[in-house]
Amino acid sequence: MFSQLSKRPWLIAIVISLLLLLWLFSGSLFQARETADADQPMAEQSLARVEIQWLEASPMQRQLVVQGQVEPWRRVELRAQISGSVMRLDQDKGSRVEQGQLLLSLAPDDRTAQVARGVADVRQRDSEVTAATRLRERKLISANELMRLQSELAKARAELDSARLQLRHTRILAPFAGVYDQRQVELGDVVQPGQGLLTLVDISQLKVSAQIAQQQVAQLRLGQAVRVQVLDGRELQGELHFIAAAADPGSRSFRIEVRVANPERLRLAGASATLHIQTGEALAHRLSPALLSLDQAGRHGVKWVNQQQQVEFSPVQLISVDDQGAWVSGLPSRVALITLGQGLVEPGQQVLTQTAKEGS
Structure with missing residues (x-):
């Protein structure tokens, strides 16, 4: 073959020219491919890819x-106002009682007699003042004497009121309608002022x-x-x-x-x-609690992508949580929420997005 080519020099020149053209053309293709591969990945390979899902806000009732x-509406512990012994348990624990109903009785001791003496003393002092007033009108006694008798009448009345109050404190009455819930004393116990009796x-x-x-x-x-x-x-x-x-x-x-x-x-x-x-009522988005994250200030929020394909972080307020997900407020009404890859990107970062498939 080479002997034949040596006899035809013009054929050798044609073959060499063809080989040279092929070499130049293959070099151009390689350079173009290398340039294309260098330009496109430099823009795309440096960008993180995230998956997004478009969410629309819905009106819902906000609640805490x-x-x-x-607790009971009212609860009171009734205490002894006087010293004495428990004479009678007038109601059983757990029973419903009306306002003013007798719950427990303390022994009156001599308080009944003190009231009787006080009544008699007041009557006597009152009659003395009445007689002295008539005598004073006739100027038969001095004004000081009448004043002394009036003072003794006032004192007798005060002592009678005190005796009656002491006697009244032997009867423990319900201040309102309710349930006789607890009792701290038993029949025959001796109680002192301030001691708890019942609830x-x-x-x-x-x-x-x-x-x-x-x-x-x-x-x-x-x-x-x-x-x-x-x-x-x-x-x-x-x-x-x-x-x-x-x-x-x-x-x-x-x-x-x-x-x-x-x-x-x-x-x-x-x-x-x-x-x-x-x-x-508030506009809120329903999402998985797993998509919530914290910013540097410790606020709960979610990451989403704006129209410039940049990551944004919005603090959100948790409205309610149930088995199906969480309702949050604080996002734009329509938002491209990052559902995959949110942990790999930061606010302000440019990203490439891919819409999540339905049901994924």
Whole structure:
């Protein structure tokens, strides 16, 4: 073959020219491919890829959820005002009583006699003052004598009032209608002033108390509807009737009280309860709690992508949480939420996005 080419030099020139053209063309293609590969990845390979999901805000009722304690509407411990022995237990523990009903009796001892003596003394002093007044009109006694007799009458009346009060304190009466809940004494016990005798509670209404954080108390107002859920699953309806004017010095939280009607007199006092307080309507997004993160200030929020394909972080307020997800407020009404890769990007970072598939 080479001998044939040597006899035809023009054919050698043609082959060399073809090889040279092929070499130049392949070099141009390689350079173009290298340039293209260098330009595109420099822009794209440096950008993180995230998956997004478009969410629309929906109106929902905003509410605060706090733990509380169910208490009787009224509770009072009746104490002895005088010394004496327990003479009679007029009611049994656990019985319902009406206002003014006799609950317990102390022995009157000589107090009945003291009242009788006081009545007699007042009558005598009163007759003496009446007679002295007539004599004074005739100027038969001095003004000082009449004044002395009037003073003794006033003293006798005061002693009679004191004796009657002492006698009245032997009868322990219900200050309001309620349930005779506890008794601290037994028949024959000797009691002293200030000693506890029995406890009376009123459960015709219930009071549910709780502590509200100082950041949330501004959302409350008297009369707001409150749903009370007790541990056995029952739900009661109530209204907010008290908000403390000052925070507790220790916890910096505010005490609130919810009034709950209890016509069936359910025995719930002392139990724990969850309060759901409606605080108005708000636009909110429903999302997985796993998408929540913290910024450098420790605020809860979520990451999303704006129109310039940059990552943004928005603090959010947690409205409610259930088995299906969390409702949060604080985001734009329509938002491209980062659902995959949010832990690998930071606010302000340019990213490449891919829309999540339905059901993923």
